[in-house]
Amino acid sequence: xxxxxxxxxxxxxxxxxxxxxxxxxxxxxxxxxxxxxxxxxxxxxxxxxxxxxxxxxxxxxxxxxxxxxxxxxxxxxxxxxxxxxxxxxxxxxxxxxxxxxxxxxxxxxxxxxxxxxxxxxxxxxxxxxxxxxxxxxxxxxxxxxxxxxxxxxxxxxxxxxxxxxxxxxxxxxxxxxxxxxxxxxxxxxxxxxxxxxxxxxxxxxxxxxxxxxxxxxxxxxxxxxxxxxxxxxxxxxxxxxxxxxxxxxxxxxxxxxxxxxxxxxxxxxxxxxxxxxxxxxxxxxxxxxxxxxxxxxxxxxxxxxxx
Amino acid sequence: xxxxxxxxxxxxxxxxxxxxxxxxxxxxxxxxxxxxxxxxxxxxxxxxxxxxxxxxxxxxxxxxxxxxxxxxxxxxxxxxxxxxxxxxxxxxxxxxxxxxxxxxxxxxxxxxxxxxxxxxxxxxxxxxxxxxxxxxxxxxxxxxxxxxxxxxxxxxxxxxxxxxxxxxxxxxxxxxxxxxxxxxxxxxxxxxxxxxxxxxxxxxxxxxxxxxxxxxxxxxxxxxxxxxxxxxxxxxxxxxxxxxxxxxxxxxxxxxxxxxxxxxxxxxxxxxxxxxxxxxxxxxxxxxxxxxxxxxxxxxxxxxxxxxxxxxxxxxxxxxxxxxxxxxxxxxxxxxxxxxxxxxxxxxxxxxxxxxxxxxxxxxxxxxxxxxxxxxxxxxxxxxxxxxxxxxxxxxxxxxxxxxxxxxxxxxxxxxxxxxxxxxxxxxxxxxxx
Numbered sequence: 001x002x003x004x005x006x007x008x009x010x011x012x013x014x015x016x017x018x019x020x021x022x023x024x025x026x027x028x029x030x031x032x033x034x035x036x037x038x039x040x041x042x043x044x045x046x047x048x049x050x051x052x053x054x055x056x057x058x059x060x061x062x063x064x065x066x067x068x069x070x071x072x073x074x075x076x077x078x079x080x081x082x083x084x085x086x087x088x089x090x091x092x093x094x095x096x097x098x099x100x101x102x103x104x105x106x107x108x109x110x111x112x113x114x115x116x117x118x119x120x121x122x123x124x125x126x127x128x129x130x131x132x133x134x135x136x137x138x139x140x141x142x143x144x145x146x147x148x149x150x151x152x153x154x155x156x157x158x159x160x161x162x163x164x165x166x167x168x169x170x171x172x173x174x175x176x177x178x179x180x181x182x183x184x185x186x187x188x189x190x191x192x193x194x195x196x197x198x199x200x201x202x203x204x205x206x207x208x209x210x211x212x213x214x215x216x217x218x219x220x221x222x223x224x225x226x227x228x229x230x231x232x233x234x235x236x237x238x239x240x241x242x243x244x245x246x247x248x249x250x251x252x253x254x255x256x257x258x259x260x261x262x263x264x265x266x267x268x269x270x271x272x273x274x275x276x277x278x279x280x281x282x283x284x285x286x287x288x289x290x291x292x293x294x295x296x297x298x299x300x301x302x303x304x305x306x307x
Numbered sequence: 308x309x310x311x312x313x314x315x316x317x318x319x320x321x322x323x324x325x326x327x328x329x330x331x332x333x334x335x336x337x338x339x340x341x342x343x344x345x346x347x348x349x350x351x352x353x354x355x356x357x358x359x360x361x362x363x364x365x366x367x368x369x370x371x372x373x374x375x376x377x378x379x380x381x382x383x384x385x386x387x388x389x390x391x392x393x394x395x396x397x398x399x400x401x402x403x404x405x406x407x408x409x410x411x412x413x414x415x416x417x418x419x420x421x422x423x424x425x426x427x428x429x430x431x432x433x434x435x436x437x438x439x440x441x442x443x444x445x446x447x448x449x450x451x452x453x454x455x456x457x458x459x460x461x462x463x464x465x466x467x468x469x470x471x472x473x474x475x476x477x478x479x480x481x482x483x484x485x486x487x488x489x490x491x492x493x494x495x496x497x498x499x500x501x502x503x504x505x506x507x508x509x510x511x512x513x514x515x516x517x518x519x520x521x522x523x524x525x526x527x528x529x530x531x532x533x534x535x536x537x538x539x540x541x542x543x544x545x546x547x548x549x550x551x552x553x554x555x556x557x558x559x560x561x562x563x564x565x566x567x568x569x570x571x572x573x574x575x576x577x578x579x580x581x582x583x584x585x586x587x588x589x590x591x592x593x594x595x596x597x598x599x600x601x602x603x604x605x606x607x608x609x610x611x612x613x614x615x616x617x618x619x620x621x622x623x624x625x626x627x628x629x630x631x632x633x634x635x636x637x638x639x640x641x642x643x644x645x646x647x648x649x650x651x652x653x654x655x656x657x658x659x660x661x662x663x664x665x666x667x668x669x670x671x672x673x674x675x676x677x678x679x680x681x682x683x684x685x686x687x688x689x690x691x692x693x694x695x696x697x698x699x700x701x702x703x704x705x706x707x708x709x710x711x712x713x714x715x716x717x718x719x720x721x722x723x724x725x726x727x728x729x730x731x732x733x734x735x736x737x738x739x740x741x
Contacts, residue, residue: 055392055413076710141555142563142572164554166717252503253557254717255710269385271703 048278055272067279077280080260081287083170087259088238088291090174091181095234096227098178099185104219106186107193117190124183132247135176139163163249166256173245173257180244181237185230192226193219228299232292239288260284345372346624346631349390349400351383357653361646365634371627384702391415398628399619399635401452404439407616409699411448416618420447422629428637436612436659439692443524448697449616450636453647453656455579456685457512457611459600460586462593465493465574474575474600478517478542481575481604485551488574495553497546498564499577501716502557503709508613510708510729511693512577513539516605522695526737531730540715540722547716557713569594577603579613580682584655587674601681602689612690614659648672661687700736707732 049068052061071077106116123131138145141161150156162168196219204214220227242261245251251262264284268277350358355377362373376397378386384406391397402410410416419425425447429437432451440449461474466484469491475481485496499509514521517539520529530536546552553559553567565582567573569591576582580599587594602608617636619628639645644663650656651663652672663669664679664686673679695701711728714720720728 055388140563141553142567161554163558164556169558249558250503252709252713253555254713254719266706269382270706272388273703 045278045281048274049282051275051278053274055274063275067275068283071276071279071283076255076258076263077260079255080258080263083255083257084239084259084261084287086170087174087177087241087257088235090171091177091238091241092231092234094175094178095181095185096230098182099189099230100227102182102186103189103193106190120183120186120190122183123180124187126180128180128241128243129247131176131180132244135172135179135244136163136248139168139172164253166254169249169253169256173248176244176248177237177241181234185234188226188230189223192223196222224299228296231295231299235292235295236288239284239291260287345374346398346627347376347396348373348631349376349378349387349397351380351401352377353380354653357649361635361649364639364645365631368634368640369627369630371631373631396622397620398622398624399617399631402449402616402618403702404449404614404616405696405698405701405705407440407449407618408442408697409702410618411442411446412699415620416448417621417625418446418448419450419619419629419632420445422625424633424637428633431637431662432659433661433686435687435690436614436692438524438694439612439614439659439697440616441694442697443694449618450632451659452615452617452636453650454612454614454659454686455581455657456682456690457508457577457603457613458580458583458685459603460568460576460578460583460597461600462568462571462574462596463598464593464596465571469493474598475604476602476608477606478513478539478604482542482546482549482551485546485575486549489551493572493574495551495556495567495573497551497575497577498553498556498559498567498573500559500561500564501547501552501713502559503713504705505709506712507705507708508611509543509577510712511611511691511696512603513543513605515609515611515691515693516603516607518605518607518609521693522733524694526695526698526700526733528730528733531726531733536726537723540725543712544715544718544722548718557716565589566591568597571596580677580685581655581657583676584674587676597676599678599681601678601684608689610685610690612659612686612692614657657682657686659686698737698740700740703736704729704732 048060050062050064052063052066054060102120106113106120126134137143139147139162141147141159141163144159144162146162147156147159151159160168162172200218200222201214204218209217239259240261241259242265245257245259245262246265249257251258251266260280261284264277264280267273267280348358348362355375358377359375362375366372378390383401384403387397387400387402402416407416411418420429420441428450429440429447432440436451436454439454440451441447459474465488466472466474469484469487471484471487475484481497488496501509511521514530514536517535519533519535519539523529547556553564553573561578561582564573564576564578565586566589568576569586569589571593583597583599586597603610617632619625619632634640635646637644644658644660644666647656647658647660647663648666648669651658651669655673657663661683664683670677670679708729711720711725715722715725
């Protein structure tokens, strides 16, 4: 009897232990991953941004806000902020609108829709470096496809050296990014559009809603969460794009395409000034987060207005 | 049939143990690879098959196996440094010259002048090339992967049709010839690789050709004390602003520029001497008319000698590493410069040894469009390596040169202010790194 009682108690204790600790044990892999992959680099970057890191002598000295003071007093940084805002505007607006356009087109049934959908994925499947090289050729001043097209249409008399002009250089590096991002945006939006029940449109028609009203109050309202994600992705890319721009211009000509990410790369991996690189990285992270939050807030506020 | 059910827990335990053993196996395998008999060689991805072939030849000759690791060109320095900081051992590696002293000071590269044959190696080089591989106090810290001189390539036919029987001798001549060529229909007469990363090489070329000493060996900015520097910068700006170059010159790549030379839409091209071979190999209607001028336009006519290097680390493999370095950058066991010769065949890369250019095999590989006495003379008497480029702060200066020169070319910075800005940066960096 006593043995049975002891076994029962032991089983209860084990059950109690399980209840208490098993959730932690199960969560541990996720928590460890978050700490190792996200928190630890974040804390290290913040610490580095307040330090002078001498890689040669393997010495790290705490210097307070010196890196930030140097950064904010640098002409190039403010130029990079200005350029990045223009770049981001193109990379947010163009892919979102074009992505929506292609998604609306490819959700309809027509002959060749399958081919259209396959083509839509192609830019997204290309690496950024290839996109940069490809667009370099598109806008090339002697052999570029764009110049060839404009010339054969009779719109220009001689080829235009697009990348020699600061505004065109910024525009086309942004367009190279927007091109691939359009594909990605369209894929997400197409998936969202396919989930809209047809009954909603039928009911709206019965209620007398016109095409514009149906688009605004059914299509856009339904895909709003996906649209928010697309916008957020595009904002992040608008501030964090690096590869294609580096391949196309390395930040030039002059400062024309000097994005904050290019500045970050130069500080960290050409000058090996990891302290300054970390400071730029934190500022870039805050800008991206700030702009992203504003957009999400605006999107959801207008959603609550509808509801 | 006895069917045994596998519980979720058992499955996780089994697969977890399996994955762990695989991971541990991987770790131990990679450790073994890092410490085994094979030497670890790191290089960038210029013709990796040729590098592999060289290393195989070395193994056949010495019996020492060598593992080759390729890091992409873009971000090579970063990749190399990150690996070293992460504890990866490398015995021998390619490096950019501007990083050589930085790596040496950090203890990642070993001095070589105390190793057997080092005196012979330095003794065989062009005297002008030696400072490129040594510290100001004479320690040998790197060896030549390849060497080149910046030259003025020109199209003899285009010049002749515009009434010029010789390439320009001074910068004013060059400007005037370009203006005439442009008038005669050559759209962008003068090409040079003025992307940000390369502006610094041209800074050296243009200063040296006027007889201006760019830096003292310790890295003091001597160029700032010479009033002719501002004149050079004014000429440089005028060449771009007045349309003597391609308007896209600040972002164009050599591939595009070579095509323009091969097709005759450009008449001059300043870049490393091996580009003549690359242009000839590529073909095109004008390649037979392309020549190299014996001097760089300027009052002194001197040019800039560049090249990249091979370094080796310290440790238990020093003797074998040095043997490999000598094979790769000097001579093989038969006394042949087989690696340099192979690079000459593959891409006309040069070497800083006078006898290299006398070798019939090298001459055959380069092509009969080269004047070897001219190239040798440029290396020996008419070029400078600018030893300050080995200083640890130099890469940061290089970035600044790219920014400021491009701003100046676009008309956003006055030439005199550009000179001041560059000099101030040098002073600032030297202080930071002291």
